[in-house]
């Protein structure tokens with residue numbers, strides 16, 4: 493199949509199509525992770541985005557059911573250097589092109605992803621379109637790229653989150669244990685996850701730490717959340733502009749006011765800032781990768797983290813009640829916050845990794861400690 497990628501600035505990249513035929517639009521970003529393409533494709537926070545992977549060999553290990561971070565492919569299209577070859581892995585059950593075709597997502601390969609990445613890094617994020625088919629033309633792709641309204645002001649969390657409340661009981665997948673998903677023996681803490689497009693690894697890591705997990709839809713009112721009597725509430729990652737997610741901001745504010753431990757991850761972190769009076773900004777090209785150094789200001793330790801965000805809480809607008817706990821060593825941007833008086837904390841990156849290093853797993857431990865302290869206080 494033929495394929496063309498058009499950027500709103502008029503740049504045209506021609507390549508070979510794979511996956512589904514069709515037209516896809518979104519904001520184009522580049523992700524520098526060297527592994528984890530399946531997790532990236534199935535991460536709901538990528539809704540509305542076209543993902544370019546800077547690592548050139550993608551598709552080699554195919555697709556398997558255990559590595560999915562969501563129930564489908566969420567990004568609009570995939571841009572690669574090399575066309576995916578036949579997969580070779582004992583875990584593989586499907587080839588990448590077939591997987592994308594099944595989820596109706598187009599892919600384009602044979603792109604000079606280094607030139608593309610430099611353009612996005614130097615010029616900033618852009619709207620774009622990928623057109624794949626037997627015959628494609630540049631003008632159609634360019635017009636589609638220019639017609640995309642952009643992520644600013646766009647609420648995608650409603651569409652990415654679950655429709656119905658459900659419980660989640662699986663811990664981390666451990667291939668060395670014959671793929672048996674671990675159900676933690678003693679699930680003593682009840683955590684409600686407000687789902688704006690949560691990654692499954694967030695849920696797995698909560699179960700690993702002894703939590704009973706209830707996942708609720710994005711628009712669940714605070715009163716309903718509180719009625720579930722949780723030990724803590726996690727506000728998840730998710731796609732789109734956090735400033736457009738007013739219902740999430742409201743729920744977060746009420747959960748905090750009720751004195752329930754609250755934990756914001758990625759979009760949830762941005763909502764925490766907004767809920768307490770800070771502002772969010774659109775970044776030049778965002779953070780998308782698996783090797784971003786983040787400094788813990790308390791311990792002085794550096795965590796190597798997974799990241800995927802295009803918006804950020806503007807540190808200059810932080811209210812006095814919030815303390816900065818983590819900063820990016822790439823660009824100094826705000827990466828973590830805690831409330832000075834209340835059991836509330838947040839992290840901008842993806843401490844659940846999937847893909848990525850496990851350094852930031854300590855952020856989950858901090859949330860568990862927060863819940864346990866609150867529980868001890870309640871029974872004192």
Ligand SMILES: NC(=O)CC[C@H](N)C(=O)O
Nearest residue numbers: 729730758759801802803
């Ligand atoms: N991973 C996320 O939750 C992303 C949050 C938000 N959509 C952003 O782009 O900044």
